[in-house]
Amino acid sequence: MFKSWIATDGERMAPAVIRNYTLADIDGLIEVQKACFPPPYPPELWWNDEQIREHVTRFPEGALCVEMEGRIVGSMTGMRRSLGHAEKHDWASVTDEGYIRNHEPDGDTLYVVDIGVMPAYRRFGLGRWLMQSMYETVVHLGCRRLLGAGRMPGYHLVAGRISPEAYLEEVARGERKDPVLTFLLKNGRTPVGVVRDYLDDEESCNNAAIMEWRNPFLSGPQG
Structure with a gap:
């Protein structure tokens, strides 16, 4: 995938690119992880x-990944x-602890392992662009849906x-x-x-909300 556009935060305008990341991007991707998931998020869960x-x-x-101003700022x-409609799971088991060695080339569900945009660039709507790009990937590959779990970072404030x-x-x-669930809902x-x-x-008190987006181009019921 490769797409380019002029991104704006309502004041500034700047070129942006979404593309498939490669091995040459490792350092930049890890920097995105550090910026997106600071403590108390466990550092050992960074890529x-x-x-x-x-x-x-x-x-x-x-x-x-998404690039702006000569650097990777999100991924x-x-x-x-292939997962049942409401099949229970956890992040470690479904993603092979982020290594995706259990990836199924013919799986009918595109599962979101991770998404993040550096805080300084979030006003440009880059998370929405990444999500839309993954929806396009769902359609391109003929998957029936995109599925993933959203963190609930505000939940600890009311958990009692x-x-x-x-x-x-x-x-x-x-x-x-x-911060996370509202973003996902706004993006379909x-x-x-x-x-x-x-x-x-x-x-999130170790909880997550399972959220899906169904491929609108597939006919018939999707169980």
């Missing part, structure tokens, strides 16, 4: 060289799996009062905002449910 090599080798179509990684399921419902109704993702103990994530 390492071996994981990125697996992404590029096993499923290059799902390895996307999104996917893999193919409501369940993660109730929190997700309130966000979906627009009664509450969450639909909640499927909540998975507990999905990932070691203090802010």
Whole structure:
């Protein structure tokens, strides 16, 4: 994939590019991880060289990055799996701890392993562009849907009062905002449910919301 456009944050205009990342981008991708997921997010969950090599080798179509001002400022990684509509899972098992060695070349679901944009560039809407590009990949490959789990970083603020399921419902109704879930909802993702103990994530109390986007070009029911 390769697309270019003029991105804007409402004031500045700057060229941007989305493309498939390669082994030459390892250092830049790790810098994106550090900027996007600071403590208390566990540093050991940042991408390492071996994981990125697996992404590029096993499923290059799902390895996307966005560049601005001569540097990588965001990335999104996917893999193919065949998963039931509401099949329970955790991040480590479904993504092989981010190494995607369990990638299924003919899997009917494009699963989101990771997405992140450096905070200084988020006002340019680059996360939305990355998500749209992965939707296009779903259509191009003929997958039936895109599926992934969204962190719930605002949940720890109310965890003593409501369940993660109730929190997700309130966000979906627009009664509450969450930095991740609200972004996913604005970009076309639909909640499927909540998975507990999905990932070691203090802010989300280890919960995650499973969110999908269905390929509109496939006819018939999609179970």
